Amino acid sequence: MSAVVSTVTKRRSSLLSIVRGSPVMGPLAALILACIFFSFKTDRFLTGANLSLILQQVMVVGTLAIGQTLVILTSGIDLSNGSVMALGGVVMTSLAVDHGLNPVLAILLGILVCILFGVMNGALVTGIRLPAFIVTLGTLNIAYALTRIYTTETISGLPSLLLFFGNTFKIGTTQITYGSVLMLVLYAITWFVLRSTPAGRSVYAVGDNPEAARLAGINTTRVLIGVYTTAALTYGIAALLLVARTGVGDPQAGQTSNLESITAVVLGGTSLFGGRGTIIGTLIGALIVGVFRNGLQLMGVESIYQVLITGILVIAAVSIDQLSHRK
Amino acid sequence: MSNAPGSVLLEMKGIGKTFPGVKALQGVNLSVRAGQVHALLGENGAGKSTLIKILSGAYSKDEGQIFFEGKPVEIKSPQDAQALGISTIYQEFNLAPHLTIAENIFLGHLPKKGGLVDWATAKARAAEILSGLGVDLSVDATTATLSVAQQQIVEIAKALNRKTRVLIMDEPSAVLSEKDLENLFRVVRTLQKEGIGIIYISHRLKEIFELADEVTVLKDGRYVDTRAVADVTMDDLVRLMIGRDLQDVYPKRTAEPGAVLFEAKNVARSKLVHDVSFQVHAGEIIGFAGITGSGRTELMRTIFGADPYSGDMQIDGKPYKPRSPQDAIKHGVALVTEDRKGQGLLLKLPVFTNTTISGLKRLTRGGIINLRAELELVKTMIRQLSIKTPSPQFMVVNMSGGNQQKVILARWLSVGTRIFIMDEPTRGIDVGSKSEIYQIMADLTKQGVGIIMISSELPEVLGMSDRIMVMREGTIVKELARAEASEERIMYYAVGSESA
Amino acid sequence: MSLKRIALLALVVVLLAACGGAKTEAPAAAPETAAPAASDQIIVGLITKTETNPFFVKMKEGAQAEADKLGVKLLTGAGAKDGDNEGQVTALENMINAGAKGILITPSDTKAIVPSIEKARAQGVVVIALDTATDPQEAVDALFATDNFKAGLLIGQWAKSAMGDKAPVIATLDLQPGITVGAQRHNGFLQGFGVISGADPNSSDLVNADVVVCSQDTHGDQTEGQTAMENCLSKNPDINLVYTINEPAAFGAYTALKNAGKEKDVLIVSVDGGCKGVQGVVDGQIAATSQQYPLKMAELGVKAIVDYIKGGAKPSGYTDTGVTLITDMAQAGVDGQNSAYGVANCWGTK
Structure with a gap:
């Protein structure tokens, strides 16, 4: 993955060429600078507890962003992920609470619902060759409506198994959420798959040029359906993490998650035109958003400024990407 | 025009340009006289585009001086170039497809009268320019409806409307058919008579002899020489460009055809291809000649499983029914596409991904790619095909056409291809790389690979093929053995009796 | 290549770990304990549903003024939009981490926020709900x-009296399903109007009556309110009384009625009493509205938390911050004030 797309040049004369050297460097530099800034501004920022909290706060959007990265790498986009996650979360909680189903089965069925949406997205994108934007705009509304038809009630009183990933364990004196660890593990797996498996290579190839990929012997239909389905699996896992984090099944959840996950992907240096980007970048992108939100709040800055800064960061990230690829 | 014919319009002296880590140009001289066609010649990567980008204001020079009518000038932006009357026509046209010819010619500076656009004047002036070029086109036609050749004329008209003194044409012939070419030459000569200085870039040596007065040769970013065209031969130019003789371009090989490798029987594809039957033997190169639209590319795509077809095909005497490119690749069939950038390469991915993308199975154990073995394979390929790249991680979009084509060849070589279909394998590639690719083809035949080559360059067809299939209107109209073929005979069958 | 990636990954991990190490140097700052913050500065958090709604802007003004007066630090946060529970959870966690000992919150999702509030209270943080009760109310x-419910009741009683003998044909422009406030106002209105009785004042389910010919969700939004009213009119053009969840929805309804040429024949009643909303009563667009006092809620909330931290009693139970019927068409037997009073007191401005 990242190794695949990095253009290793020996040009180190300017900031831009450093960014060009590795697509992760720019976002990483931004993250480190933000961390340094906030640790000077507030003594509560650079504590294990707070950093663990940031990780916990990005675990839902961070997990959604894994799927979003896969989709964007194929030059698609997935607007439906937040709604699909909300549906999955409501399904798994209501099955467990209202229908008394075995929690493990309830979780699996919730994730399965998400996966079905992924298959549907993939089938529409490849079968009828509709633009991903349109398809997922449609499934966004379908999932949203189904959630509301299914229940308007927030589901609480969950069995402990559904809350497991919200629990913590201690490293030293720092409490770490199991969910954050799961998210990091998912990133590691995705990183490996993109870098070291034929499927991962195919994702980049299809994103770069679908016709060239087909003529190179790649089954582009299978790759795309696989990508949308795998992405939906991450949405299902994100649903489980959301449920564990908030302790309820919330039919109103995830309404802005699609844009938040796209923000993380873009901040991480992945091109919306497909074929170029890294999963580690996305993790960094998600952390950047989390660090700013947390740091500004600790400083007592109003949350509307977090939105403002996120907007500026997105434009800055894309501009740097554009400039660094201009000759 | 006020210039006396022959006076020097533009002069560049000692031009140098450095990109981070690369010296792109060094000590380059170029001077263009009014009413002169000055050819700029060099292999891909010789620095031609960098030089014209400096002239057109897209890049700024690091060293040297530019004089316009004897006075030193600085060209820092495209606006500066335009103010001096320097216009460039790139291979990719810069036209608004949904606007009319008149609107395009006046794009950005339509004549105004009382605050409103003066359409009457605009159209009259546009029509005047077009008729001055001896072209019969309605100024109200939408640009998108025009042929490539006609669009090129509109670009030229646009340049003339901006009071152009020096016109740079970047490979104008690359996109044109033989017939359109003559029209282009006529237009260029008209411009010449009006005292415009023309810098003409082309790979086709023949054109240079037909059109140019002087020729400047660049090699590896350095100035080699400027000669009067009347004083040089084609061999001289090739030697200046690559330091080698022309007759060495095509490798000497004797065909030793083996068993029948591939056979097509009555292959057809909707309306584009019908009744095609032919055989390819091991170790043989079959050349496919024909004009654009004769169905050659479409036929090859069906053989490669990229499009649906009817009819029978066999490999080694066994039925071959490709339903997808994957099927074809499994059977040892490979297609080097005509459109290298659009259909062949993964442009923004690195050399190694492009090389191994079709053969990852061979490098995968338990679902995981052996990255070390992959890198070794790619490095071997880079060495064997002498691909010029800083590293296996280099993005192919930044490579020259010849090296890009070698990457594609490396891809297919690494999957053990036995039937190689090459659609215009040397299009847009400089002479040096061309001969390297010919050598690769020759080596392949020695290993028993069968090659099907489509080419629109007749010398290439004649120089490389053992047998030549001429296609017209979707089918093979004539098979010629190498010995009996000539450019005239091929053209006779390619265009049909009405033109012969 | 791969080595470089691994190095990068390692860097991220090390960064996090290093920061984790830093934590041990400042164990006193651990948020899990209820010990006072490193500095003696008292910190109070205010979490509203959104940043932009004037109601919450007013609430923030009240909280800030009170915090300044008492010399304490106020942190504010909000969800990305109405209904964004996770955004509120995040703000809550961050404020606790910043050392807030008391949090004021207007829950976007009355049920969904409960587990997070429980976690906060378990850490010794006092939590007060403003404006909207949690479900269950005892969670805070x-x-x-x-x-x-009373706010709805007032406009219901007023409307009953104002309509006189006219047969009511009612449209209700509601909030959205599952939200207690929306049901309370709606049910209170119908009970005050006398078409239902004995409604549960804390239910989050809408009760309906035959005279209500059209019910639409508006999310309290003016544009959606207009669309909803247009739809209701095409369903039943004889509508003569419109209940709206808040004044933006009321203005939307008025625009739709005006476009249909019916604005003179229909009474619009609403809840909120915002400055712009009361202006609608002055201008005759809204017949009557129940005015509430967000500024006062916030003021009282901040004070209660500060008092507690300084050693006073822990805040508990329900404090009614008051509601006043504002109308220029006073009806006998229904207490209320005129629009001049409403403008002077809009949302608690002095």
Whole structure:
């Protein structure tokens, strides 16, 4: 993955060429600078507890962003992920609470619902060759409506198994959420798959040029359906993490998650035109958003400024990407 | 025009340009006289585009001086170039497809009268320019409806409307058919008579002899020489460009055809291809000649499983029914596409991904790619095909056409291809790389690979093929053995009796 | 290549770990304990549903003024939009981490926020709900809010009297399903109007009556309110009384009625009493509205938390921050004030 797309040049004369050297460097530099800034501004920022909290706060959007990265790498986009996650979360909680189903089965069925949406997205994108934007705009509304038809009630009183990933364990004196660890593990797996498996290579190839990929012997239909389905699996896992984090099944959840996950992907240096980007970048992108939100709040800055800064960061990230690829 | 014919319009002296880590140009001289066609010649990567980008204001020079009518000038932006009357026509046209010819010619500076656009004047002036070029086109036609050749004329008209003194044409012939070419030459000569200085870039040596007065040769970013065209031969130019003789371009090989490798029987594809039957033997190169639209590319795509077809095909005497490119690749069939950038390469991915993308199975154990073995394979390929790249991680979009084509060849070589279909394998590639690719083809035949080559360059067809299939209107109209073929005979069958 | 990636990954991990190490140097700052913050500065958090709604802007003004007066630090946060529970959870966690000992919150999702509030209270943080009760109400230490059922009741009673003998044909422009405030106002209105009785004042389910010919969700939004009213009119053009969840929805309804040439024949009643909303009563667009006092809620909330931290009593139970019927068409037997009073007191401005 990242190794695949990095253009290793020996040009180190300017900031831009450093960014060009590795697509992760720019976002990483931004993250480190933000961390340094906030640790000077507030003594509560650079504590294990707070950093663990940031990780916990990005675990839902961070997990959604894994799927979003896969989709964007194929030059698609997935607007439906937040709604699909909300549906999955409501399904798994209501099955467990209202229908008394075995929690493990309830979780699996919730994730399965998400996966079905992924298959549907993939089938529409490849079968009828509709633009991903349109398809997922449609499934966004379908999932949203189904959630509301299914229940308007927030589901609480969950069995402990559904809350497991919200629990913590201690490293030293720092409490770490199991969910954050799961998210990091998912990133590691995705990183490996993109870098070291034929499927991962195919994702980049299809994103770069679908016709060239087909003529190179790649089954582009299978790759795309696989990508949308795998992405939906991450949405299902994100649903489980959301449920564990908030302790309820919330039919109103995830309404802005699609844009938040796209923000993380873009901040991480992945091109919306497909074929170029890294999963580690996305993790960094998600952390950047989390660090700013947390740091500004600790400083007592109003949350509307977090939105403002996120907007500026997105434009800055894309501009740097554009400039660094201009000759 | 006020210039006396022959006076020097533009002069560049000692031009140098450095990109981070690369010296792109060094000590380059170029001077263009009014009413002169000055050819700029060099292999891909010789620095031609960098030089014209400096002239057109897209890049700024690091060293040297530019004089316009004897006075030193600085060209820092495209606006500066335009103010001096320097216009460039790139291979990719810069036209608004949904606007009319008149609107395009006046794009950005339509004549105004009382605050409103003066359409009457605009159209009259546009029509005047077009008729001055001896072209019969309605100024109200939408640009998108025009042929490539006609669009090129509109670009030229646009340049003339901006009071152009020096016109740079970047490979104008690359996109044109033989017939359109003559029209282009006529237009260029008209411009010449009006005292415009023309810098003409082309790979086709023949054109240079037909059109140019002087020729400047660049090699590896350095100035080699400027000669009067009347004083040089084609061999001289090739030697200046690559330091080698022309007759060495095509490798000497004797065909030793083996068993029948591939056979097509009555292959057809909707309306584009019908009744095609032919055989390819091991170790043989079959050349496919024909004009654009004769169905050659479409036929090859069906053989490669990229499009649906009817009819029978066999490999080694066994039925071959490709339903997808994957099927074809499994059977040892490979297609080097005509459109290298659009259909062949993964442009923004690195050399190694492009090389191994079709053969990852061979490098995968338990679902995981052996990255070390992959890198070794790619490095071997880079060495064997002498691909010029800083590293296996280099993005192919930044490579020259010849090296890009070698990457594609490396891809297919690494999957053990036995039937190689090459659609215009040397299009847009400089002479040096061309001969390297010919050598690769020759080596392949020695290993028993069968090659099907489509080419629109007749010398290439004649120089490389053992047998030549001429296609017209979707089918093979004539098979010629190498010995009996000539450019005239091929053209006779390619265009049909009405033109012969 | 791969080595470089691994190095990068390692860097991220090391960064996090290094920061984790830093934590041990400042164990006193651990948020899990209820010990006072490193500095003696008292920190109070205010979490609203959104940043932009004027109601919450007013609430923030009240909280800030009170915090300044008492010399404490106020942190503010909000969800990305109405209904964004996770955004509120995040703000809550961050504020606790910043050392806030008391949090004021207007829950976007009355049920969904409960587990997070419980976690906060388990860490010794006092939580007060403003404006909107949690479900269950006992999930917080105290509730400072308008009696929304009463707010609905008032406009219901007023409308009953104002309509006189005219047969009512009612449209209700509601909030959205599952939200207690919306149901309380709606049910209160119908009970005040006398078409239902004995409604549960804390239910989050809408009760309906035959005279209500059209019910639409508006999310309290003016544009959606207009669309909803247009739809209701095409369903039944004889509508003569419109209940709206808040004044933006009321203005939307008025625009739709005006476009249909019916604005003179229809009474619009609403809840909120915002400055712009009361202006609608002055201008005759809204017949009557129940005015509430967000500024007061916030003021009281901040004070209660500061008092507690300084050693006073822990806030508890429900405090009604009051509601007043504002109308220029006073009806005998229904207490209310005129629009001049409403403008002077809009949302608690002095």
